[in-house]
Amino acid sequence: MNLLRLFSRPPSAPAARERLQVLLAHERGSMDGPDLVSKLREEILRVIAKHMQIDDDKVSVRMERGASVSTLAVDIEVPLGGKRAA
Amino acid sequence: MGKVVVVTSGKGGVGKTTSSAALGAALARGGERVAVVDFDVGLRNLDLVMGAERRVVYDLVNVIQGEAKLSQALIRDKRLETLHLLPASQTRDKDNLTPEGVEAVIGALKESFDWVICDSPAGIERGATLAMRHADVAIVVTNPEVSSVRDSDRIIGLLDSKTVKAENGERMEKHLLLTRYSPSRAERGDMLKVDDVLEILSIPLLGIIPESMDVLRASNLGAPVTLADEHSAPALAYFDAVKRLRGENLPVTIPGEKRSFFGKFFGRKAA
Ligand SMILES: Nc1ncnc2c1ncn2[C@@H]1O[C@H](COP(=O)(O)OP(=O)(O)OP(=O)(O)O)[C@@H](O)[C@H]1O
Ligand SMILES: [Mg+2]
Numbered sequence: 001m002n003l004l005r006l007f008s009r010p011p012s013a014p015a016a017r018e019r020l021q022v023l024l025a026h027e028r029g030s031m032d033g034p035d036l037v038s039k040l041r042e043e044i045l046r047v048i049a050k051h052m053q054i055d056d057d058k059v060s061v062r063m064e065r066g067a068s069v070s071t072l073a074v075d076i077e078v079p080l081g082g083k084r085a086a
Numbered sequence: 087m088g089k090v091v092v093v094t095s096g097k098g099g100v101g102k103t104t105s106s107a108a109l110g111a112a113l114a115r116g117g118e119r120v121a122v123v124d125f126d127v128g129l130r131n132l133d134l135v136m137g138a139e140r141r142v143v144y145d146l147v148n149v150i151q152g153e154a155k156l157s158q159a160l161i162r163d164k165r166l167e168t169l170h171l172l173p174a175s176q177t178r179d180k181d182n183l184t185p186e187g188v189e190a191v192i193g194a195l196k197e198s199f200d201w202v203i204c205d206s207p208a209g210i211e212r213g214a215t216l217a218m219r220h221a222d223v224a225i226v227v228t229n230p231e232v233s234s235v236r237d238s239d240r241i242i243g244l245l246d247s248k249t250v251k252a253e254n255g256e257r258m259e260k261h262l263l264l265t266r267y268s269p270s271r272a273e274r275g276d277m278l279k280v281d282d283v284l285e286i287l288s289i290p291l292l293g294i295i296p297e298s299m300d301v302l303r304a305s306n307l308g309a310p311v312t313l314a315d316e317h318s319a320p321a322l323a324y325f326d327a328v329k330r331l332r333g334e335n336l337p338v339t340i341p342g343e344k345r346s347f348f349g350k351f352f353g354r355k356a357a
Contacts, residue, residue: 015307015308016305016306019134027176056154056155057155059158061144063141064141065140066140
């Protein structure tokens with residue numbers, strides 16, 4: 001084993017702790033229902049579906065859960081003229 | 087058409103998820119398109135090991151239930167654009183995995199990926215049998231320890247009977263991946279020998295992954311060990327395993343020993 005390599009690296013446990021804290025904060029909050037970001041995502045998609053037919057392939061949803069802020073990015077391709085939902 | 091690989095073991099905690107991530111990333115580094123699928127519904131961890139846990143939107147169950155398209159549920163790795171993850175659901179249970187649903191998802195993945203790696207849950211129940219169902223190749227992850235070897239034997243039996251390949255009378259290609267191998271314990275004579283495990287299980291050896299701090303470190307950081315530290319001993323062992331998976335006939339060296347094996351020479355004697 002290369003000892004030099006072992007000692008020259010920063011410890012990895014703090015990263016593990018930080019990742020777990022963020023993850024578990026979100027998971028615990030969402031055990032009895034979707035978390036806020038997931039709720040927003042569902043409602044945004046529902047509102048859009050009211051106005052146009054959503055082609056699932058034309059919708060991309062990305063989330064990044066953070067310690068104090070999460071980001072939600074919904075990309076929707078709206079066709080020219082916009083096919084109306086029935 | 088891509089190849090479907092199941093990473094399975096029977097026994098829990100032997101290194102299936104670690105190996106799925108490491109092998110997937112090693113294959114993807116070679117430019118091949120890889121999807122790693124987490125079948126551990128209810129107890130997902132592959133997302134964490136691959137560092138994608140904050141980005142999970144949809145999962146395998148959502149796709150099977152028609153709540154999301156496959157393309158929406160796949161998460162592309164931030165470091166390697168050819169590497170993708172299909173997470174398992176954390177909140178629903180295994181009953182949501184239907185045989186038809188799994189078949190459809192695997193079929194679709196085979197169309198767009200060169201490799202589909204299925205990370206099986208422990209056990210021999212629904213999750214494990216569905217993970218192996220459509221495999222072309224099986225990697226049996228085993229620790230050099232009695233209960234792990236026994237459970238691997240059980241899993242080999244299932245691979246030869248409960249898979250689509252077996253039901254069609256075809257031979258399932260099976261490989262042994264010996265993980266958490268400790269040279270110091272081997273030297274003391276307190277660990278099953280590689281020869282012993284090979285003789286008992288009689289399937290070709292894909293590689294020997296040493297017990298290593300580098301694996302723990304990689305999972306702390308959220309990166310497959312083949313990305314986190316490509317020069318580490320476990321990463322090198324996984325890279326070699328991938329070469330053998332691709333068909334190269336590379337000798338397997340036993341960690342801490344000069345001796346080496348040609349994995350290919352161990353064919354299943356019985357059957
Ligand atoms: N080569 C190794 N060296 C050191 N630790 C390892 C090695 N391989 C796996 N581990 C550790 O063993 C534990 C179990 O590994 P892993 O989660 O990959 O097993 P698993 O078979 O997927 O478990 P489960 O059956 O619960 O799904 C983890 O803590 C992992 O970091
Ligand atoms: Mg696992």
